[in-house]
Amino acid sequence: MLRPEQKQDLPVLRQVQGEIPISHRYTLGVAGERFFKAMRDQRQLLASPCPKCRDLLLPPKAYCPRCFVATAEAWSPLTGPGFVRGFTVVHRDLDELPLAAPEIVALIGWPEVRGGLVHRLQEVEPQQVALGMAVEPVWATQRTGCLADILHFRPAANH
Amino acid sequence: MGYKNKVAVVGAGLTRFVRRALETPRELAFAAASAALEDAGLTIDDIQCVVFASASDPFDGVHMKGEYVADGAGGWGKPYMRTCLGGGSGVMSLITAWYHVASGRFDTCLVVAEEKMSPAMPHPQGAFNAIYDQFIERPLGVNLLWIFSLEMNRYMQAHGIPMETFARVAQKNKRNGMDHPSAQASIAGDFTLQQILNSEVMAWPVLRLMVSPISDGAGALVVTSESFARRLSRPPVWVEGVGWNMDSSYWTNRDLAYPAYVEKAARMAYEMAGLTDPRRDIHVAEPHDPFAYKELHHLEGLLLADRGQVPRLLEQGFWDRDTTTGIPSSPSGGLLGVGNPLAASGVMKIAEIFWQLQGRAGARQVRREVRRGVAQGWGDLMQVATVAVLGK
């Protein structure tokens, strides 16, 4: 017999507060060091080429997951705008609380790469976003070598 | 017993073990996997399935670590699974690969074990704290070392073993580790017994130089069926027996002086391998040695010495790498001499037996003739044993 679900009276139940007492410091890795350094210093997005299948990988990796060989030394900066391959409009935050204003999050691809980036899309209304829309990064003036060096993407000028 | 395939190890590879790796967990896995494939003379296209092993998600700081690492472990677009028994994961990953291939379903399996402990701040201990009971033990501010100090002291009291004996184990393994290219800086070395005995008390009787370090690293193995292995140029090493066993995960319910679960796992593996006298039939051993006393504890559990007799044999050099009449134990340097990226250190031990049996251990090659060896993993909540018998 299954017990019926009961509403638990939380103030009456004895509970113990706890956490896993740990936080983390992540290294960027071999590929990450180079990718984020180019964002910080050159405002460039780099993709790494696989010497076997010739694909350009974004985010760049130290190895091609498909061919399982190290990627080539010479990485290529992306030229031209990215294109919206998918998007959503987010209304609630991590804790399910309503956002002050809905945020557009887009999956952005470039014609020459395998992969892409997920980032915020701003300077555009949700109802104006369409698949295939050309977008460009808006760079922060103070850059530290992290994802936030790109403030967001916006519709590309001249497209 | 009706296994479809006899199973072989045909390649092994390791990264260097380090205190803090620049490489991401994926990049560590890729380095080890590539090295193992190269060692076997194979490429990812020869691999039909992948087994990944890693102990604890909170070390790397990635929830569902197995899925995160998958493409660095060669698991992209292949049947892939993670095996997890904490510190016992490395040897368990070979056992998992063994049943993938023994079943007849696969001819080749790539095994990759990775652990990156350095992201955990302020100390990986914080993750271990949460293995204990929230109500009974955590209010005490329990530290992982408590288990080991209680267990080590019970073992010492049961057999009247002096501290010098444990210093001798640390000395042996740290010396052996000096010849291992993967050894973590400052872990291996020629330490005097006095240096070891004078190292700081962590939780008495566990001293600093009797504990393995915090490490980042990865290891990999290539496992194949007999028919596949016979096509390769190098003679394969066979997985002759596998065994694993779990004691109560509640520490008050275990016999701290003797690891009975190690004996059960060992008997399972020996029986499968058809061994009747392990002291005669096992020629080299890699017991799990995250603590100096653990090597002795485990050599007893592996039935390679009578209970309480391991220290006496240690004095006689029975476990030394250059013994001609004994059983060399941890010729790699073990976790005390090479490092302890948990799951990866188990694979390091299997790799050592593999290279020893192929006569490819270089400066670490044992002096006596070896036809069969045993690698043993241990850990989880300090109650699991995983055992693999390899032979040529």
Ligand SMILES: [Zn+2]
């Ligand atoms: Zn490729």
